[in-house]
Structures are given as structure tokens and as C-alpha cells.
Amino acid sequence: MQMPDFSRSSPLQRWAVPAFFVAVFLLGLLIFRDFGVSIDENQQRDIGMISLKHVAQKIAPNWVEGDYNFVKYQTPLAEFYDRDYGVAFETPVSFLERIFKIADDGDKFLFRHFCTFLVCFGGLIAIFQLARRRFNDWRIGLLAALWMLLTPRLFAESFYNDKDAVFMAMFAIATNTAVRLLLRPTLRRALVHALVCAITIDVRIMGVLLPLATLGLLSWRSFRGELRWAQLGKIVAVYLVVMAGVVVLLWPYLWPAPLHNFVQAFKNMSAFRWGGTVLYRGSMVLATELPWHYAPVWMGITTPILYLVAGLTGIVLVIRQLLRAQWRLWHDEGGLQDLLFLGLFFGPLLAVIVLHSVLYDGWRQLYFIYPAFLLLAIRGWVAAAAWRPRWAGWPRALYAATALSMLIVGAQMVRDHPLQNVYFNLLAGANVGERFEMDYWGLGYRQDLEYIIANEPRSVVKVFAPGPSPAEFNRLMLPADQRGRLQFTDKPEEADYFITNYRWHPESYPYPHEVHQVRADGRRIHSVFRLRW
Known part of the structure; x- marks a missing residue:
């Protein structure tokens, strides 16, 4: 059985591909507000704001002085603990946040979720293009994009994981430009790849792997006689100069001593x-x-x-x-x-x-x-x-099994939304919560707090959440007029409620009055205990 041949110019392709990505984009717009605040997000915003302040003080000091949002960031970049983090995503997002004058703290995190989704959406397009090019079939490109979309953990993290998911997306985009350059080496493609690689490196320094792979394969093409050495020299020169320049330009930490600080950042990453x-x-x-x-x-x-x-x-x-x-x-x-x-x-x-x-x-x-x-x-x-085995029904069986598997995963994602980040497959076995980390991001704290607000009549409620956790930041996801009702305390004996995601404590707690559980795929991942009436 042969798959029907739809050429690149077919009417089906002309509407199917745009329709798919428009649908994904609209889905993102509909659900980006659903996710809680992860444990890393406030720290990442601090990194972006400190770097933004460092740059703005040099070129627009009056702007910094006129925006109270910069007041809390008094630590100079050179003394900041995480100064060696790449900021190619964090600083632009912080800049846009201030340009749009987003004042509400909850809206600041929602805006970050939207920006994270936009970058990951770009990575999804890159994966489609990589698969379409490799197999010369737009349908295979859509299948690859669907598999990426239907990877439950990464689907959820594409809305709030502005470290690993953003880097993954940028790495996919850079891989796409690398393949374009490797197949048809031109100065223009080298320039584009250099720019994308620089941004990728400035998100996370492990992005240096792509330039190494690109240069190695280009050199091997020359060794095989597929590319003139003179042409290779021009391409490599443009590529390295542009990439190095943009890496330094977009990473303020490198400015005082570009090479030394870059090497130091790489060493710090190697021994995190x-x-x-x-x-x-x-x-x-x-x-x-x-x-x-x-x-x-x-x-x-x-x-x-x-x-x-x-x-x-x-x-x-x-x-x-x-x-x-x-x-x-x-x-x-x-x-x-x-x-x-x-x-x-x-x-x-x-x-x-x-x-x-x-x-x-x-x-x-x-x-x-x-x-x-x-x-x-x-x-x-x-x-x-x-493959064409003797069994004539093989192709149909493969397509059916593929469709059924994707349907099951998709249904599970819908059921567990917005906690797809705790997805495990059947290989994980039973009693997963006792053997592996569950909601280490702490997203479920938003649902814990929503339950308390909805079911507690008192105007002020004291909550204890064992740290470190993003429980207090998830309060910002509540309606503004409800946030003040919650007071967090460091002493459980003073609290009305105890909430937990069982991080570093997979065992049950001794509190007898568990009034709420947050569950995903049938597994308990959060608990709310009432301590006082």
C-alpha cells in the first residue's frame, strides 16, 4: 500500500500546514493562563531584570530611575550570584514587560508564559521544516510536529520553562539553519546560522555544540570534494566573526572580558x-x-x-x-x-x-x-x-497503531491539563510517586491555593508550605482581590492549612485532615491538609 502522493504545490498542503500551525497558536492563546508559576521563574525574571538594568543604566539611565520596578534590583550584575547565566531570552522579555508597563505581578508571570510559548512555537515550526526537508514530504513534517506537540511534559513546559524548553526550541531552530547551510553553503545562510547560533548560545552556553557540529561537517564536505576550500574559508570566516560578535553583544556578563568570562561560564556549566x-x-x-x-x-x-x-x-x-x-x-x-x-x-x-x-x-x-x-x-x-512484509495488512496496522497511540496520549493530556508535566508512560511501573520526583516544578500549588480560597470563608487564612517552593508566587495567579486573604507562615503550628507537593518527602504526612488532593493520571501529586478550624 502506497501513501497518496501530495506534492508541495497540492491544494491540501497549502491549507493543511497553515491550518495546523494556526490551530496550535490559537490553542496556546487559549491556555497559556492556565499554568501555575514554577519554582525557577522568579529567579529567571531577576536575572533578566538585573541584566536589563545593567544595560539600561549605560544607555538610558533616566528610564531606569523613572520605573519603580527596578528599585528592588540593587545588586550590580558583576556581584550577582547567577551573573553567568545567558540572558538572550530573559532580558528581552523583561524589556518588553517594562515597555508594555505591565504593573500587576501576576500579569508579569503570565506575560512570561506567553513569551515562552512563542519561542517554543517557533521551535515547533523548525521541527516541521527539518522533517519535511529530510523526507521531502510535508505530511511527515506535520507528523514530526504532532509528535513534538503530543509529548506531554514538553507541551506543558513550553509555557513556563523559560530555561530548558526555550533552549530546546532555540536549539531546534539553530539545527534547522545548520541543515540549510550544510546542504547549500552560502554566505547568506552562514550569516543566518551565525545569528541563530549566537542567540542559542546566549540562552544556554551548551549551544556551542551546534557550531562545532556545523564546522566539522562543512570541513568534511570539503575533504570529500563537495565544497571548495576557498569557499569554505569565506563561509567559516563570516560565520565565526558574526557569531562571536553577536554572542558578546547579547550577553552583558561577557562585556568586561569576553573570552575569560565565556570560558568561566562554560566551566561553571560543566560543574553546575x-x-x-x-x-x-x-x-x-x-x-x-x-x-x-x-x-x-x-x-x-x-x-x-x-x-x-x-x-x-x-x-x-x-x-x-x-x-x-x-x-x-x-x-x-x-x-x-x-x-x-x-x-x-x-x-x-x-x-x-x-x-x-x-x-x-x-x-x-x-x-x-x-x-x-x-x-x-x-x-x-x-x-x-x-516495509513490505508478506502480511498485506501491515501498512494499515501501522497507521492505525500510530493514530491510536497519539489519540491516547492526546486524551491523557486533555484530562491532566494543566499538569501534563507529571506524565509517565507504562515503563515507569507502579507507585511512581514513591520512586520518582513528581511535581518538582511546584505548579500544583496554584490549584492548592484555589481550593483554599474557594472553600474557606474566613477573610484571612494562614498557609504553610515546606520550602523551597513557589507556593507564594502561585498566589499571584489568583484574582487580585483574593490574594490578600492568604498569609504564608514559616511555622506550621501557626498555620490553618498545610500544602505540599511532596518534594524531598515522598512519604505521607502525619496530618489527619487531608481535605484536598491534586491528582494527575490518577496519581496524587499535591495535598491540602487542614490544621485548624
Whole structure:
């Protein structure tokens, strides 16, 4: 059975592709207000505001003095603890927040959620373009975009995770410009790729992997005789000069000593300063002492099984074609792209295993390898669709199984909204909450507080939430006239309610009056205990 052939100029493509992305964009507009405030968001906003103030004091000091929102940020950038964080997302968002004069603290976080979604939406378009180009079929491009959209955890995090999800999206966009450059090397494409790579690096310094991959493959193309060395020299010169210049321009931390501070930021990233513990397979383990399989296991239990099976198939096929090509590495443009995707997936994963890098909160520091994995998975699915065993019903069975799997995942996402961030597949087994971290972002605190406000008649209610947690920031997601009713206390004996996401405490609490649970996929992830009447 052959799939129907729709050419790029077909009427179906002309409306189907725009309709898909318009629908996704409208969906984002409808739901971006639904998510709580994560534990990292206020810190990320501080990073953006301090960097913005640092820059604005040099070029528009009167503007800074006239905006009271800058008053709380008295620590100079050079003395700020997280001064080495990339700010290519944080500073523009803070700038737009002040340009639009967003005054309400809750609206500031909602605006950040909207901006996070916009960047991730751009990453979704890039994944579509990468798959469409690789397989020369717009339908396969839409399938890849659908698989990205129907990855529950990353769907939720594309609204509030302005660190890992934004970096993943920018990495996908930069991968897209890298493929365009690798296939048709021109100065214009080198310029575009340099700009996108610079922004990606200034979101997170691990973005340097893409320039290394790009330059390595361009050089190998010259070695194979596919690109003149003189042309390569011009392209590399333009690429490196523009990229280095933009990296420094968009990262104020680098300005005093660009090379020294860049190297220091890379060293800090390589040995990240976090020494907490994580719940892994039922035990509390120091982040500095995690076993090598931590990241692969987390990826395996939080990715829909359809994508895992297709991904393993695609990886085997790409490795086989790599071995067949021997020293030439690829036979055609498809093989070149597959090699890039394989490297961008396995390279970082093997690096964190070999270097014993500090990881926590699942595999979120490695989200940026997921687009490459999806493209390998699509490679596996396409091969399965083209397979012709003796059983004539195979193609229809594959399409039906694919559609059913996507439908099940989609239904689960709708049911668990807005807490898709605690999705686990069947490989996670039973009693997941006792063996793995659940709502480590703390998004469910918004629902805890909404329950208390809706069911507590007193004008003032005292709440205790064991820290560190974003419970107080989630108060900003409540209606403005209700926020003042909640008073947070550091002493549980003074509180009317105890709320928890069980972070670092997977066991049950001794309080007898549990009045509310927040659940996702049938699992308890938050509890509200009433302590006093």
C-alpha cells in the first residue's frame, strides 16, 4: 500500500500546514493562563531584570530611575550570584514587560508564559521544516510536529520553562539553519546560522555544540570534494566573526572580558553548582552521585512509547547506514542530515554520562536533544511505513497503531491539563510517586491555593508550605482581590492549612485532615491538609 502522493504545490498542503500551525497558536492563546508559576521563574525574571538594568543604566539611565520596578534590583550584575547565566531570552522579555508597563505581578508571570510559548512555537515550526526537508514530504513534517506537540511534559513546559524548553526550541531552530547551510553553503545562510547560533548560545552556553557540529561537517564536505576550500574559508570566516560578535553583544556578563568570562561560564556549566538530592528509583540520591543511567531512564519513562520504539528503530537504521558508508560517513543528503541528528542526540547524552555531570529534576537539562531524537524516530517510522512484509495488512496496522497511540496520549493530556508535566508512560511501573520526583516544578500549588480560597470563608487564612517552593508566587495567579486573604507562615503550628507537593518527602504526612488532593493520571501529586478550624 502506497501513501497518496501530495506534492508541495497540492491544494491540501497549502491549507493543511497553515491550518495546523494556526490551530496550535490559537490553542496556546487559549491556555497559556492556565499554568501555575514554577519554582525557577522568579529567579529567571531577576536575572533578566538585573541584566536589563545593567544595560539600561549605560544607555538610558533616566528610564531606569523613572520605573519603580527596578528599585528592588540593587545588586550590580558583576556581584550577582547567577551573573553567568545567558540572558538572550530573559532580558528581552523583561524589556518588553517594562515597555508594555505591565504593573500587576501576576500579569508579569503570565506575560512570561506567553513569551515562552512563542519561542517554543517557533521551535515547533523548525521541527516541521527539518522533517519535511529530510523526507521531502510535508505530511511527515506535520507528523514530526504532532509528535513534538503530543509529548506531554514538553507541551506543558513550553509555557513556563523559560530555561530548558526555550533552549530546546532555540536549539531546534539553530539545527534547522545548520541543515540549510550544510546542504547549500552560502554566505547568506552562514550569516543566518551565525545569528541563530549566537542567540542559542546566549540562552544556554551548551549551544556551542551546534557550531562545532556545523564546522566539522562543512570541513568534511570539503575533504570529500563537495565544497571548495576557498569557499569554505569565506563561509567559516563570516560565520565565526558574526557569531562571536553577536554572542558578546547579547550577553552583558561577557562585556568586561569576553573570552575569560565565556570560558568561566562554560566551566561553571560543566560543574553546575547544585548539590541537592533527587528521588530516583525510590532512593534519595545526591545530584553529584547519580548513576550513569539516570538521564536515559528518565527519558525512557517520560516519553510516549510509540516515539521510543520508533526512535530506537531509527537509531539502528542510521548507525547501519553510517557503517555502510565507512569513512565517507554518508552517501547522500539524507545521510548527512541523519548523521547530524544522531550526533546531536548521542553526543550530549554520552557527554553527561562520561563527565558525570550534575543533573536533577529528571532529564530537563537534556531536553535540547529531544528534537534530534524525534527526527531519528521519524526516520524509524518512515522505514516501518515503507516495509513490505508478506502480511498485506501491515501498512494499515501501522497507521492505525500510530493514530491510536497519539489519540491516547492526546486524551491523557486533555484530562491532566494543566499538569501534563507529571506524565509517565507504562515503563515507569507502579507507585511512581514513591520512586520518582513528581511535581518538582511546584505548579500544583496554584490549584492548592484555589481550593483554599474557594472553600474557606474566613477573610484571612494562614498557609504553610515546606520550602523551597513557589507556593507564594502561585498566589499571584489568583484574582487580585483574593490574594490578600492568604498569609504564608514559616511555622506550621501557626498555620490553618498545610500544602505540599511532596518534594524531598515522598512519604505521607502525619496530618489527619487531608481535605484536598491534586491528582494527575490518577496519581496524587499535591495535598491540602487542614490544621485548624
